[in-house]
Amino acid sequence: xxxxxxxxxxxxxxxxxxxxxxxxxxxxxxxxxxxxxxxxxxxxxxxxxxxxxxxxxxxxxxxxxxxxxxxxxxxxxxxxxxxxxxxxxxxxxxxxxxxxxxxxxxxxxxxxxxxxxxxxxxxxxxxxxxxxxxxxxxxxxxxxxxxxxxxxxxxxxxxxxxxxxxxxxxxxxxxxxxxxxxxxxxxxxxxxxxxxxxxxxxxxxxxxxxxxxxxxxxxxxxxxxxxxxxxxxxxxxxxxxxxxxxxxxxxxxxxxxxxxxxxxxxxxxxxxxxxxxxxxxxxxxxxxxxxxxxxxxxxxxxxxxxxxxxxxxxxxxxxxxxxxxxxxxxxxxxxxxxxxxxxxxxxxxxxxxxxxxxxxxxxxxxxxxxxxxxxxxxxxxxxxxxxxxxxxxxxxxxxxxxxxxxxxxxxxxxxxxxxxxxxxxxxxxxxxxxxxxxxxxxxxxxxxxxxxxxxxxxxxxxxxxxxxxxxxxxxxxxxxxxxxxxxxxxxxxxxxxxxxxxxxxxxxxxxxxxxxxxxxxxxxxxxxxxxxxxxxxxxxxxxxxxxxxxxxxxxxxxxxxxxxxxxxxxxxxxxxxxxxxxxxxxxxxxxxxxxxxxxxxxxxxxxxxxxxxxxxxxxxxxxxxxxxxxxxxxxxxxxxxxxxxxxxxxxxxxxxxxxxxxxxxxxxxxxxxxxxxxxxxx
Numbered sequence: 001x002x003x004x005x006x007x008x009x010x011x012x013x014x015x016x017x018x019x020x021x022x023x024x025x026x027x028x029x030x031x032x033x034x035x036x037x038x039x040x041x042x043x044x045x046x047x048x049x050x051x052x053x054x055x056x057x058x059x060x061x062x063x064x065x066x067x068x069x070x071x072x073x074x075x076x077x078x079x080x081x082x083x084x085x086x087x088x089x090x091x092x093x094x095x096x097x098x099x100x101x102x103x104x105x106x107x108x109x110x111x112x113x114x115x116x117x118x119x120x121x122x123x124x125x126x127x128x129x130x131x132x133x134x135x136x137x138x139x140x141x142x143x144x145x146x147x148x149x150x151x152x153x154x155x156x157x158x159x160x161x162x163x164x165x166x167x168x169x170x171x172x173x174x175x176x177x178x179x180x181x182x183x184x185x186x187x188x189x190x191x192x193x194x195x196x197x198x199x200x201x202x203x204x205x206x207x208x209x210x211x212x213x214x215x216x217x218x219x220x221x222x223x224x225x226x227x228x229x230x231x232x233x234x235x236x237x238x239x240x241x242x243x244x245x246x247x248x249x250x251x252x253x254x255x256x257x258x259x260x261x262x263x264x265x266x267x268x269x270x271x272x273x274x275x276x277x278x279x280x281x282x283x284x285x286x287x288x289x290x291x292x293x294x295x296x297x298x299x300x301x302x303x304x305x306x307x308x309x310x311x312x313x314x315x316x317x318x319x320x321x322x323x324x325x326x327x328x329x330x331x332x333x334x335x336x337x338x339x340x341x342x343x344x345x346x347x348x349x350x351x352x353x354x355x356x357x358x359x360x361x362x363x364x365x366x367x368x369x370x371x372x373x374x375x376x377x378x379x380x381x382x383x384x385x386x387x388x389x390x391x392x393x394x395x396x397x398x399x400x401x402x403x404x405x406x407x408x409x410x411x412x413x414x415x416x417x418x419x420x421x422x423x424x425x426x427x428x429x430x431x432x433x434x435x436x437x438x439x440x441x442x443x444x445x446x447x448x449x450x451x452x453x454x455x456x457x458x459x460x461x462x463x464x465x466x467x468x469x470x471x472x473x474x475x476x477x478x479x480x481x482x483x484x485x486x487x488x489x490x491x492x493x494x495x496x497x498x499x500x501x502x503x504x505x506x507x508x509x510x511x512x513x514x515x516x517x518x519x520x521x522x523x524x525x526x527x528x529x530x531x532x533x534x535x536x537x538x539x540x541x542x543x544x545x546x547x548x549x550x551x552x553x554x555x556x557x558x559x560x561x562x563x564x565x566x567x568x569x570x571x572x573x574x575x576x577x578x579x580x581x582x583x584x585x586x587x588x589x590x591x592x593x594x595x596x597x598x599x600x601x602x603x604x605x606x607x608x609x610x611x612x613x614x615x616x617x618x619x620x621x622x623x624x625x626x627x628x629x630x631x632x633x634x635x636x637x638x639x640x641x642x643x644x645x646x647x648x649x650x651x652x653x654x655x656x657x658x659x660x661x662x663x664x665x666x667x668x669x670x671x672x673x674x675x676x677x678x679x680x681x682x
Contacts, residue, residue: 070087080418097412110135110136121507127490143364154336166189166335181301204217210630210632236264250325300336309664310665329527392581392645398652419584419644432465438487452512464487470484570658
C-alpha cells in the first residue's frame with residue numbers, strides 16, 4: 001500500500017489483551033492514523049500483525065464511536081443520552097459522587113472496576129492504582145475473570161520462574177497444542193510451528209473445536225469440554241505402565257511424583273476415553289506420540305481454565321512434560337509465562353503501600369452480585385469503570401446490567417469508545433488510545449520488552465489515563481509527590497533499570513525501534529531445569545502443591561464434572577474479529593454472531609445451516625445465525641466471545657447465558673465454558 005501524501009511512519013506497539021504484543025508501524029497524516037502495519041522492531045512478531053488490528057484500529061481511534069469530550073448523563077441509565085460538558089465540570093461531578101459515597105459509607109464503598117483493556121504498564125495500572133489506593137477504595141481481584149487460573153496452575157508447578165519462549169518450538173520434534181486456538185489467539189506461534197514442521201516435527205492438537213491449527217495437525221483429538229484433566233492423568237498413568245517415565249529427571253527435578261501418579265492411576269484408559277468422548281485408538285496414538293518424542297514443546301491455552309476443573313486440567317497437562325523429562329534443552333518445555341523474565345516493578349509503579357491496612361478485596365466475578373447485595377456491611381455505592389467493558393465480557397450479563405442500573409449507584413465511565421458499559425455511566429471521561437501517549441510494554445506470550453511514544457496528538461479532549469487520575473488526585477487534595485510523577489517518571493518506576501539486560505537504560509529511555517530480549521541470566525534463551533530453576537518451595541517442579549492443598553484442597557489435580565441442566569454445552573472462545581470485546585462496535589461485528597452446531601444436533605432439532613436461531617437457558621436468550629459443521633462435536637455448540645448487545649434482537653449476548661456463580665477448582669475463576677443451553681429456530 002502506498003503511503004498517503006505527507007504521511008509519516010512512526011513506531012508503536014499493540015496494547016491489546018493478546019500474548020503476542022506486536023511491534024507496529026503506524027502511518028500518520030494530519031494527526032490521523034491512516035494505516036497500521038507490523039514492524040520488524042520485535043523479531044518475534046517480525047512484521048506480521050492480525051487482520052483485526054490492521055483493519056479496525058483506524059476506525060477505533062477516529063470513528064463515530066470514539067469518545068471525544070467529557071459528558072454527563074441526561075437520560076435514563078442505559079439509554080445512552082448524554083450532553084457534552086467540560087473537564088473541570090466532569091472532574092467536579094466525579095469528586096462529588098465519590099465523596100458522597102465515602103461520606104455516607106466510607107471509602108470502601110468506592111470500587112475501581114477495571115480489567116485489561118490496554119496492556120501498557122502506564123495505561124493498564126499506574127497512577128490510577130495510586131489514586132484508588134490513597135482513596136482507600138476497595139481492592140479488586142481482577143485475575144479471576146481471566147488469566148489467574150492458568151497463572152496459578154503454572155506457578156503451582158514452577159513458581160514465578162519464566163517458561164520457555166515460543167521461538168524454541170522450532171527445535172522440537174513434537175509440538176503439542178492443547179486448548180490454544182493459535183491462529184486467532186497466538187498468531188506468531190503459527191510461524192514457529194511451521195518452521196518446526198519443516199524440520200520434521202509432528203503437530204498434535206487437543207481441542208473441543210476443530211480450529212484452523214487442528215485442521216493442519218498430524219493428530220487431532222476432539223475432546224469433550226472440561227475433561228482435559230482426565231486425559232492428562234490417564235496419559236500419566238499410561239506412561240508409567242509403559243515404563244516411559246524419566247526416572248533420573250524425576251529424581252533430580254520433580255517433587256512428589258508418586259503422590260501425583262497415585263491420583264493418575266485411578267483413571268483407566270477405558271474410563272478416560274468414555275469421559276473425554278474419544279476413541280481408545282486416539283488415546284493410544286496420543287500416548288505413542290508423547291512417549292516417542294525426543295523434544296516436546298507444549299503450548300497450552302487459556303480456554304482450558306474456563307471450566308470448573310480447568311486449574312486441574314492445566315496442572316495435569318503441564319505435568320506430562322515433567323514426567324517425561326521434557327525440560328532442560330532447546331525446544332523441550334512449556335511455553336508459558338516467559339514475561340516473568342521481564343524486570344518490572346509493580347509495587348513501585350502502583351504503590352500498594354498507600355492503601356489502608358485491612359482494605360477489603362472483591363473478586364471481579366462477584367461484582368454484579370455484590371452490587372445487588374443489600375446485606376453488605378459496606379455497600380458498593382460508586383464504581384469507576386475503565387479499561388473494561390463489563391457488560392460485554394462478564395458472565396451473567398443480565399445481572400450485571402441490573403446492578404449497573406441501580407439509581408442509587410454512582411457510575412463513572414472512562415474509555416476510548418462508547419461501549420455498552422459506558423451507557424450506564426453518570427459521567428463519561430474520554431481516554432486516549434495508546435497511539436496518543438507513551439508507554440512501556442511487556443508480554444505474556446513472548447519475552448521482549450518494548451516502549452512506544454505517541455504517534456498522534458490526543459483526539460479532541462481525550463486524556464491519557466495517567467493524566468486523568470493526576471487531575472482527580474488534585475481534586476481530592478492528594479499532594480504527595482507520587483501524584484505529580486510524570487509519565488517518564490512512571491515508566492522509570494515500572495522497569496528495574498539496574499537489570500544488566502537493559503544496559504543501563506531506564507524505562508523512559510528504552511529504544512522505540514527495537515525490542516529488548518529478556519533472556520536468562522547467562523545470556524542464553526530461557527530453559528527450565530537448565531539456566532532457569534523452578535522457583536517453588538522445594539526448588540523442584542511440584543506435582544503435589546502444598547499451597548494448592550492449603551488454599552483450595554487440590555494438592556493434586558482431580559476431575560469434578562459440572563451437571564448439565566440443558567442438553568448443549570456452549571463454549572465461547574476468541575473471535576477473529578475482536579480482541580475480547582475490543583472492536584466489538586466495528587461494522588465487521590454488526591449483525592448476529594454465528595453459532596456452530598454439529599449436524600446430528602441440528603437434524604434432531606429440525607435446524608438448517610444459515611437459519612436464525614435462539615439459544616437460551618434460565619439466565620437469558622440470544623439470537624444467533626446457525627452454522628452447521630462437524631468442527632464441533634455432538635452436544636457442543638460454539639460462538640465467538642466479545643459481541644456487543646446490538647448484535648442480537650434480544651439485546652443480549654452469549655454472556656447472558658453464562659453463570660457467574662460456578663467457579664473454577666483453584667483461584668475462584670469464572671467458568672465461561674460450563675454453560676448449558678437449548679437451541680431452536682428464532
